[in-house]
Amino acid sequence: MTFVQFLFNIYAGITIAAAIGVVTVRNSVYAALCLILTFFSSAAIWILLEAEFLGIVLVLVYVGAVMVLFLFVIMMLDINREQLVERFIKYLPAGIAVAVIIAIEMIVVIQRSAFDTSEQYKAVAQNAPDYNNTEALGELLYTQYLYPFEIAAVVLLVAIIAAIMLTLRKRAVNVRSQDIEKQLRVRPEDRVRLVKMKSGQ
């Protein structure tokens, strides 16, 4: 076992353990933290595979942006933990049974014929010292994979439109917002009333 393989095993172990944690831990904040750990260790695996760009992006985007947002949401929601636990336990046996069946089936199938581990897969890990993963990725994305790349952009566009459509509400009443035009047009007599009072009262 080389050092790289040793590291891989450690990170892979952490990834799986953390992923199990995500679905089993009772406190949802802990679950989110477990997910962050999963992402971190996957990022490490990517870096081991010399895919530095992907590793860093994973940390930046998922851990830095998505998960933080997610934690905010979880903390703001009031989740009834008791009920969740109750249901979880109720369906745990069935869930485990199905999972085990599928897992066994998968293991049996995969074992009976290993995937092709010949030349093309081994070649990936060996690159020159000045190899730039970001550049290579960019080159592929903007040449060969330009069409799917553009479509992925469309997916994002649709997501934005959908998100805005579902959440943006123009509230007509009970909104306290500034109407600047109205403020500018205001005249003194609308706001100030001079009252003459007798002195000495």
Next chain:
Amino acid sequence: MGTLYLLIPLAPLLGAILAGFFGKQLGRKGAHFVTSGLVAFSFILSVIAFMQMDANEVYNQTVYQWAVIDNIKMEVGFLVDHLTIMMMLVVTFVSLMVHIYTIGYMHDDPGYQRFFSYISLFTFSMLMLVMSNNFLQLFFGWEAVGLVSYLLIGFWYKKDTAIYANMKAFLVNRVGDFGFLLGIGVIVIYANSLDYITVFERLGVAMGGDNNMLPLDALTQAWGLNHQDMIALLLFIGAMGKSAQVPLHVWLPDSMEGPTPISALIHAATMVTAGIFMVSRLSPIFELSDTVLNFILIIGATTAFFMGLIGIIQNDIKRVVAYSTLSQLGYMVVALGASAYSAAVFHLMTHAFFKALLFLAAGSVIIAMHHEQDIRKMGGLKRHMPITYWTSLVGSLALIGIPGFAGFFSKDAIIEAVHASTLPAAGYAYFMVLLGVFVTAFYSFRMFFLVFHGDERMDDHTLHHLHESPKVVTIPLILLAIPSVIAGYFIGTMVMGDFFNQVTLLPKAEHLHQVTTIMVDHERHPAMEVLREEYHGIFSFIFHGMIALPFWLALAGVGAAWYIYMKDDSIADWFYNRFQWLYKILDNKYYFDTFNQKFFANGSLNLGTAFWTFDKTIIDGLFVNGVAKMTGWTARLLSHFQTGYLYHYVMAMALGVGFLMAWLFMALSA
């Protein structure tokens, strides 16, 4: 030519659609103008088609292919030769006359537009039937005319008797149609095609000794029949239903419950002759089976004589004509049995004219009599209704076969053909058709004298209002009277000539190399050959007819009718008292109805009750309700999955994947 042929049936269909769906918008006038106009258009096109027809070339084309199943093509196509074109002319002409007549006859009926829609629809269906070049379309037309007939018999659907009659017609026709459908099925098994020409060729080949055993052979041979017999027999059962042959004739007299124009168009001139047409069209098939030809002879002869007898004692004017129709259809069928297809078809044509004429004249009388149909309450109408009188006279003379009138030529040809036929049943048939001539003359003129001559037996009110029918009624009568006289003179070309010998070549055939319009195996069935040899022009035919037995029989019939009903009616009473038993048999129409009612109706009712009990307990209780319960139970069970909870759904999907992988294991271990 194709477009022309396509327009001929589609014009009445368009009329039917317009009058049927947009009757309110068109109004009464609009409806009859549209439908009559389109039928007239169709008639004119048929005439043009006839004029342009190349005598040496038969049009046989597929217009539209609907579906192909296992090499069996389901198509709409036209086969137009002289036989077809003659039918087209008859159908469109009579239909046109009836359309015009209806304007007067149905004048005050609330279902005016509906009626026109139906008769146009009928014209379309009948044209599809006769123009077809394949069995599927033939069957479509066959069922469609049956449907319209059903609708029209029950046209006055508030009348109980009409409902009973149309139900009866429908059920009896079902029996025939069942046979017909089975026949087509057997044809498909043996010939593997629905196309006429292909079927003729392949069945011919099969006859040529190619003994490939098919599943049905065992069955047919067990009954001593070969498959050609089987096919011909089944097809003829279809013809028996539609053309009202004994014992499937019982629906036709009752169908007189429908309006009179219908009786003329459908139940005398066209639809009921569909069976005759079908057998003639399929003559190459029928020629293959002597057994069935004998059977046809017997059935036809029986119908011709015994149904005529009933006509003698009927008192309803329309029923007399109806029994006469049955008897005349019997004549046509006899001709088919004697392989004198051209004579049958010729009689079909002349009969269409004079019988439509007689029916329409009867309708004219009925209008004048304020819907009184009993001939005992009529009499002396000659003075009041001259046109109806003279046209009726022409029709009756044609019917009984007085030389010179259309009926004479066709009927004499049939009788001669039967005489010349060598089949074993021909002797019986010849005897029957000869006697039938006397009977025909007797009942026809009995009715004629009772209606138009003698005392005026109607009540004063009716007598006071008696007058000739309006022009829309009388003009069709006159127009129909003309061919009732002159149509017979075509005997030279149609029966004795080569009119029906148009040839369709079969380029790739092994056995048959050509199919003629009407194909007769002259070696085995020489009747027509004999007739042709003896035929020496029209005048010698008339002269020969004057000295032949049928003519004298007919005169005897007229004379007897005149003497008994005009001169000395004590004979009728004496006869009635003396032969009470005979009268009773005839009055009960040989107990066919009673038998059907007792045996089939009650029998099926009992059978039905038995089945119902079985159904109630076993089928309903165990299967239907059981299945319903099972379904409900399964649904409830399954609905545990369709809970609406997401995780259940995901679970189902996971199980699905698990299941697929299990399948995979099975595939691998297998």
Next chain:
Amino acid sequence: MMSAFEIARPEIFLLIAACVVLLLDLFVGKNARVVTYLATQASLLTTALLIYSSSFNQEMKVVGLDRMYVLDELAGFLKISIVGFAMLSFIYARKYLRDQNLWRGEFFVLGMTSVLGMLIMSSGYNLLVLYLGLEVLSLSMYALVALHRDNGKAIEAAMKYFILGAVGSGMLLYGMSLLYGISGGLGVDHLSTFFNAQPANDVKVLFALTFIVAGLAFKLGAVPFHMWLPDVYQGAPTAVTLFLGSAPKVAAFALVMRILAEGLGSVEESWSQMLMVLGLLSIIVGNLFAVAQHNMKRMLAYSTISHMGFIIMGVITSSHIGYSAAMFYVVTYALMSAAAFALLILLSRTGYEAETLDDLKGLNERSPWLAFLVMLMMLSMMGFPLTVGFYSKLAVIQAVVGKELVWPAVIMVVMSVVGAFYYLRVLKLMYFEKPADNTTIDVGIDFYGVLSVNSLLLLGLGVFPGGLMALCSAVLSASQL
């Protein structure tokens, strides 16, 4: 010089048009929103013309954009049908959206993006592109289902659809990644050549196919991956259900054809067995469940499941006639389904949504013509002779029998008879019951006209199916399938 992207003209045009309509919608007021509608229809029409001009002049299939995009007659035909059905759906949707106070520009924008997704799917020649196209479609659909965002049922339906859709997509993606691992490429042509050399029934191929089939089955709505379908059909606004039930089915068919028939056609025996079981299950479960439904939308959802089963059965024969039959089926089914949901829209009015069978009671008394049209729809769905449904069922069963799968064919026929029960029940309600409410049915002449033409087409195509059938067959031959 022709730019490389020119091959994808229709898609590019539609994307730009969607963006333009999105912006346009911001500047027109609520009362002038018909402008958005018209702009959408105009864009779709232009797209259809662009597709027509580019797809049918080639002798063979043209592959472009680094083998990501394919242009053949199959794609052309399916894309034109998709755009056509989308336009039809929008015509029907207009009345519904106005009535139910959902008259918003987003419907049309998301509609256009989903059409874009479907076009991408139809022309995708790489699993990656096919998957992304599917996501564009699905994402737009999730949002459309939630269009009525204050309606609990709609939100619930959208949520279920979204999560289950994610699971389904995950399966498909997993299967695709396995295929990549096996063959070392994602191109449909690459897969095709690779598997031609592979022995059939290889275990890893089977393993990958399990997930591919499961993912596709989810998108088609085949049992047991159908659970989302009734809930979504019922919960979504009827206009969206209408849209969801027509064009995307054609797109799903395109996806199946590209992946299974074209890419994995040579290992057909590996997937056809699995898919056949799912197809038969769909026919059985769909028909049985539909019997018990009282809600018309739910009933139609289950009937959809059974119809999808028929389409699957056509595909599993992996023969030219089977593919043509399935294609004929999917196109005509989309037509039937559009008409049936349009009927529900027609019976709805402001503040009232017609969706139970009771709403159809005594329809004949209220409007005989409409009742006649509904009769055509129901008879066609049932597969009554002389309607197009009969012919499509017949063609599929014929293909199945042609493969000597007699027992599956028997099951199909028997279950069609079971199906007849609930279709005929609708007719019974319409003709023999008293109407539950007697409000006059009042719709624009355009809606009525389009619905009439749509329904009469079911009859017309049933009497003259030859043309469309020949077209389906010719299109598939041109794509060498």
